[in-house]
Amino acid sequence: MANEPTLGRNARLIVPPLVRAGEEFLVKLLIQHPMETGFRRDVNGDVIEANLLESLSMDFDGQPVFIARTMHALTANPFLTFVVAVKQSGTFSARWKDALGNAGSISASVRVAG
C-alpha cells in the first residue's frame, strides 16, 4: 500500500522498497500527461489548446529532490529519473500542475534497513 499513488492514479513513482543508509538508488517518476504544445491542429484545422505542465517538483520528507523551473520540451507522458541517497526511512512525494489547472501528486515510501 505504501507505494500506491495518493492522488491522480495516472502516474507512477518507483523507488526500491528497502535500501541501505547512504546507498545510491534510482527514483523514477512517470506522469501520464499529453503535454500539448499548442502547435498541433486537429482534423478541422483548429489549433489544439496548449496544455503543458507548469510546475513539477519532488521532495523527500520536505527536502527537495528536484524542482523543474522550465519543462516546455518534456515529452508527452514525462519520465524522469534521478539518483538519490537517503539516511533514514521516508517518503518521496512528487506534485505537478498543468496549464489547465489540473494538479496531481504521487508519493512512495522507502525504508532504510538497520
Added chain:
Amino acid sequence: MNALPRRRALQGLATLPWWFAALDAAAQAAVAPLDARVKSVPAVRGGLSLDIPALAETGTSVPIVLFVDKSALGSRTVTRLGVIAPENPRPVALEIELGPVLAQPRLTTAIRLAAKQRVIGVALLSDGTLWQHAVEVELTGTACFDGT
C-alpha cells in the same frame, strides 16, 4: 494588402538573434532566461556531459542523460541542469533545480526536438559557473510542426 506591413514587421523580428535577450543579461543574470545566461559567458564544458543520440528516430521523444563528473566539482555543487534547443519554438527546453537529496548531479529524461540542431546541455554550479556541452542531433521527424 493590410497583412503586408505586419508581415514585414514580423520578418524583421524574426531576424533578431534568438539570444537577443543576452544584451542585458549581466544586469539581471539571476532572473534572465537560461539561454541568455548561456550566451553571456564563453562555452566551457567542464565536467558536464550531455548524452543524446546523434540521430534521433523521432523528435517527439529524444532520450537524454545530463550528468556532471563529481571529481570536476571540488567543493562546488551543481544547482541546476538544463537543456537549450535553439531551433525549438521555445528554446529553453528544460531547466531543473537540483535538491540536496540527490546523490549524483544526473538527470535522465526524454525531450521533444523541432528540427535538426545543436542541443546544448547546461550545468549551473553553486559558485555561478556555467558549464555547457553542445551536441549535434539529426532528426528524422519533428515534434512541433505537423504537415497541416
